[in-house]
Amino acid sequence: MATNKLSESKIQRLTKPGIYSDGDGLFIRVQKGGSRNWIFIFRRGRVRKEIGLGGYGQGTAPVSLVLAREKAKAVRERLARGDELVSGKSSRTTFREMMEATIAVKEKEFRNEKHRAQWSMTLTRYAADLHHMPVADITRDDVVRVLTPIWETIPETADRLRMRIASVIDHAKARGLYVGDNPADWRGGLKDLLAPRQKLSRGHHKAIGYKDLPEALARLRTSDAISALAVEFTCLTVARSGEIRGATFPEFDFDEALWVIPAIRMKACREHRVPLSARAVDILRKMKEQASGSSVVFPISDTAMVKSLRRATCDDSTLHGLRSSFRDWCGDMTSHPREVAEAALAHTLKDKTEAAYRRSDALEKRRLLMDQWAAYCQSAK
Template identity: 65%
Template sequence: MARHKLSESRIRTLSKAGIYSDGDGLYLRVRDGGSKQWRFIFKRAGKRTEIALGGYGQGTAPVSLALAREKADAIRERLARGEDLAGRKTFLDVMEDVIAVKEAGFRNEKHKAQWRMTLDKYAEPLHRKPIADITRDDIVETLKPIWTKIPETADRTRMRIAAVLDHAKARGLFTGDNPADWRGGLKELLPARQKLTRGHHAAVPYSALPGVMERLRASTGTAARAVEFAALTAARSGEVRNATWSEVDLDEALWTIPAERMKAGKPHEVPLSDRAVSILKARRQMATSGLVFEGGKEGVPISDTAMTKALRAAGGGGATLHGLRSTFRDWAGDCTNYPRDVAEAALAHVVSDKTEAAYRRGTALAKRRNLMEDWSGYCSKPC
């Protein structure tokens, strides 16, 4: 069978999803989004088997064309000796399948990259092991080098390894308890984890916000308008940056953010104050694309960095964009009599309490409209 059909130069130009043969069982699979993985595929007794050989140009140990051919040659030799390779999927085989499933469900590119990076880099000692043979000791040895140095990343790696093993169990490729479960024995073999502390996003004190908003209004830049709009709507910066005109109803003073752009995966209606509507009407007059807050390039939203600079230039100190949501929440709790569930609905927070969730089945839109108008008024004068 002909071999060496691919070349490095051709591989670099491949972008269409599909599977491309190098010959005699070696293939390069290109996925939607551009990721490329090597596969060796063969049949024995009518049964098709696919072996993962690693990613091309990916992770901490990218597999070049030359290395993929070496790995393929090694497999061919083992097959020639009559070794049974079918049914012996490695951790890497299943890992790639799990990542493909996760990537299809994630909206956030950062989450996709984090899943691949942690498993590529920190779970590498498991990659070549048959997944059916992985033991708790294998997990311990994999995690020990990072467990105390980077504890949060280490625990995320452990949970992602556990997800790969759960996937294997569901497919009948692994039996028994999951060796990566913390309560399944790992807590006896690794040092106790320190409680992870998560710093709050630095926020502008609500008593100082009117001054910040005054300076923002004095600026004519797009970034300043985007920050002011984010403060007035208590929205996340990504929701504001990627807002489109199709989401906005100026007549109804309503901004409806679609589910695919929301953290909770549910559409969110934002009642707009008079000042927020004024901002949008002014932006509409100068719009050149479907984006409300377009950056320096046509069709590209204003950046987080530009917005952060605008906030700090207006006297926000070391505050973050996300901290503006905390500013709003503190003000609503300290300076108003609006019920907690109304303020939480304004922030599009997911309610874990079943009783409160049942109480807040509706969006409390009318109450939130009053709340956001009062908030807009406060942003022009202290409490």
């Protein structure tokens, strides 16, 4: 049987709807409208089956001719071993469905509920771009795209995410829903695309000095852009940027001036209550008026927020650095106890004895602290 019948130039010229063979089971299907998808066709007895191998020239990580041939080779090897492959509609199982199935299987392996919550939170928050993709179509490029934004800033979390994505895809392979090498395997090619973790420097997040902050925020308030409002809200609540961007209106009690962040969205996997200053509530109300039915409070990217912050500070300050500015202000300018400031930052107490006795989240003490912080942030002359 002839193989390698197609070439990139030939594929580009295919416009008539139909199925075109590359040989040895690999085909490209041209749809009405011009979209192209790779499929592998084989027979089990008299039954014709097909497996989707991804789209050609589509989406954020298209499957090239070379990659399609690699996937087809992997299918042929499994067929030669007598493996039973899932075909047809079932092969379109999404990454999210497979993620949930993987977590369900691993239930007995988790050390405790916190470990389970960390698994779920990492994949839910950082691998969101993969959720609606058919797990069979995920490529190394998709994995790199998800890892890159956090690989150098939070390398430990990024590597855990990589390993958890790999576990999900291994689960899919075991069920016959993924064919080929695991794209999240470090030795499978990622090591050539991402810096080794041990060479990454965690360093400190660049922070604007708290004495310069009121003037910077005054400049920020001259803009009504969502990014500017999101940055100011970040400063007033000293929340992490991911907690801000993931916030939804049902998490807020306007009457009580309270934000309850669910455990699934917190780094420590513990619910966190944030008392809101009057200015913070004003920002929320303004965003509610602009919401257009969406439940997401700040539909904005991290990059847009950083740009807005740096325009106001005129330096290379970071969003996370705002938390350091707050902590320095607490220590230098107030008499609030250390544990109250740490609770405002949702930090876990390292002293286990102190943590055992300190079971309250000191909400009312933190409310006083955050009101004073908001007043300071608005104190520019």
